Amino acid sequence: AERLCVGGPLVSPAEALRLGLVDELAPPERVVERAVEWCRSLLVLPPVAMASTRRLVRAGLASLFAEGNEDELAGLVDQWFSDETQGALRALVERLKKK
Numbered sequence: 001a002e003r004l005c006v007g008g009p010l011v012s013p014a015e016a017l018r019l020g021l022v023d024e025l026a027p028p029e030r031v032v033e034r035a036v037e038w039c040r041s042l043l044v045l046p047p048v049a050m051a052s053t054r055r056l057v058r059a060g061l062a063s064l065f066a067e068g069n070e071d072e073l074a075g076l077v078d079q080w081f082s083d084e085t086q087g088a089l090r091a092l093v094e095r096l097k098k099k
Helices: 013-019 028-043 047-066 070-080 083-097
Strands: none
Touching (some): 047 070
């Protein structure tokens, strides 16, 4: 089974699902179709309630940026642009190009 890297250790797709890192698993040939279906299911939900929910859910993230945690944010940015992360992202892009 293919594995994905999440924060260092390798996590199987089933484990990612169990941990709530992904909403569902789909065979590679159905990923785009399922993503479109999921997006369409969101479009029928009440837009005002959805927007309010998004704001509430994202409030914690917004407060992180508003509270002036510059050191923590700088560390996050450094990790995102590290050779390790960028190399993993390039490898992922190359794998996806082959499919």
